[in-house]
Amino acid sequence: MPKHPTDLLDIESQFSADELQIRDDVADFVDRRVRPDIAAWYDEGILPWDLIPEMAELGLFGMHLTGYGCAGRSATEYGLAMQEMEAGDSGLRTVVSVQGSLAMSAIHKHGSEEQKQQWLPKMAAGEAIGCFALTEPTAGSDPSSMTTGARRDGDEWVLDGHKRWIGLASEAQVAVVWAQVADEEAGRDVVRGFVVPTDAAGFTARPITGKLSMRASLQCDIDLEGVRLPAEAILPENPGLRGPFSCLSEARYGIAWGAMGAARDSIECALRYSGERLQFGRPLSGYQLTQKKLVDMTLELNKGQLIALNLGRAKDAGTLENHMISVGKLNNCRAAIEICREARTVLGGNGITGDHPPLRHANNLESVRTYEGTDEVHTLILGHRLTGEPAFRG
Known part of the structure; x- marks a missing residue:
């Protein structure tokens, strides 16, 4: 049986034991250290810096980089970790992305040996941000x-x-x-x-x-x-711009996975709530309209997860092209926001409180949808790929 009830296609069966272990380790961290307090942190506008050492211990910083104290894990393993981090909160997944996919990646890809030696080991250990x-x-x-x-x-x-x-x-x-x-x-x-x-x-x-x-x-x-x-x-x-753009591609790749974590967490919240909430003498999950919402959301989730997995396998094989990352970033952010909003409707008025995550996820995803390339930018990247005509300035 898949770990998550939302896995209608048994996507989990496509992962290796090592990949599943990474996923479960990060999921355990999120369950223990994030879920109990994330509503309060969000409400108070607090980034919990005390989590940094444990995130470093998990190997999350520069996870997909090699050498200099970095974990050297595969792209797929990194993606699974980002899915679990964002199931906790987009803001905490962003900490990993800024540190590893952007700052560390820039030094790793474009820096001198002296710059790498000076900064990467400390950043991987969480000793320097x-x-x-x-x-x-x-x-x-x-x-x-x-x-x-x-x-x-x-x-x-x-x-x-x-x-x-x-x-x-x-x-x-x-x-x-x-x-x-x-x-x-x-x-x-x-x-x-x-x-x-x-x-x-x-x-x-x-x-x-x-x-x-x-x-x-x-x-x-x-x-x-x-x-x-x-x-x-x-x-x-x-x-030139290829320098920062190569780092943005790393961050965009992680977003394609991460957004699906927020979406999955929202659906699973709606599933639990609808199974417990009684209306007119029966659980919400027993009504056809609720089941339609749950099914539609889960179908979009599984599609997005398959896109992320395809990106991961291509990245590990060295065949990933930049326009493919735009497919994942554009589709998965757009789908995730709609899933989180729809999940909130299953919770009714209770869904606007911090007691339940869907609206928090939806609000966060408005930022995720914008940074590392807006919908418009990724649409034009894909339009260029399809037509051969660059329309960015048209």
């Missing part, structure tokens, strides 16, 4: 329009600019900051990454408050005012 500073107040979907710049001044780089919606920034020890740099050979500016210790003079990060989504998480504004860095602070490999 990283952030990934790409988005700006007026440069979200179009990072090429960023205004943050870096200029050479003798043997140093000087960074000036502003970043927004940067996860973990006010608590991070290191930031990977993306900036425009004049390239004399190309005759134009080129986006480059820099490894920036957050205690550098001129670096300021402030938490964004008043959020209606991702409340058990941390996103920040960053100001860079004459931040001076040594020449070796630049990430030497892969100049």
Whole structure:
């Protein structure tokens, strides 16, 4: 029997013993350490930093990277872990994504050996927190329009600019900051990454408050005012937007799995509630309209899980193409939000309280749907793939 009643296709049978063990280990962590308190953390807008050591012990930070203290697990194992983390809360899954898929991945993919040795072991152990500073107040979907710049001044780089919606920034020890740099050979500016210790003079990060989504998480504004860095602070490999985009692909892949965790958790909550809640003398689950809702939600869940699994197997085989990740991110976020909203209706008025997770998941997924590429961006990526015509500026 599958572990979850929502697994109508016995998808679980397609996983190895090692993959299932990773899933169960993370699910146990979520059951013990997240579920009992997540409603209060969300209500109070608290990211529980005391979870970081145990998350590191599970090997979640840089889980899919090799060497430097990273776990070196497969893409599918990483995906299953993200599904379980987001079944707890999107904000906590985002901690893993910002740390591993973005900040650590940037250093691992594009950094020098010295940068890797300095930061990756500490980040894998949870002893140093990283952030990934790409988005700006007026440069979200179009990072090429960023205004943050870096200029050479003798043997140093000087960074000036502003970043927004940067996860973990006010608590991070290191930031990977993306900036425009004049390239004399190309005759134009080129986006480059820099490894920036957050205690550098001129670096300021402030938490964004008043959020209606991702409340058990941390996103920040960053100001860079004459931040001076040594020449070796630049990430030497892969100049241009392919640098940050390769990291975004890692994060988007994790989202395709994670969104299905939030969706599954919402359906299972609706299943439990409808089996216990009596109306007109019988449980809600005994009514045809309720069963239709439960079936429709579960069908969409299973479709999304199969998409995520296909992405994972392709990534492990080295055959994953970028447009495939857009299929997973676009479809699974869109489906997950609708599932969570529909699950809330099964709970009636009780579903708007923190006693039940579907509406919290739905609110979080509004952010997940937006970051790492909006619906519109991924639609255009897939439209380009289908037609051969880039329509981003049309």
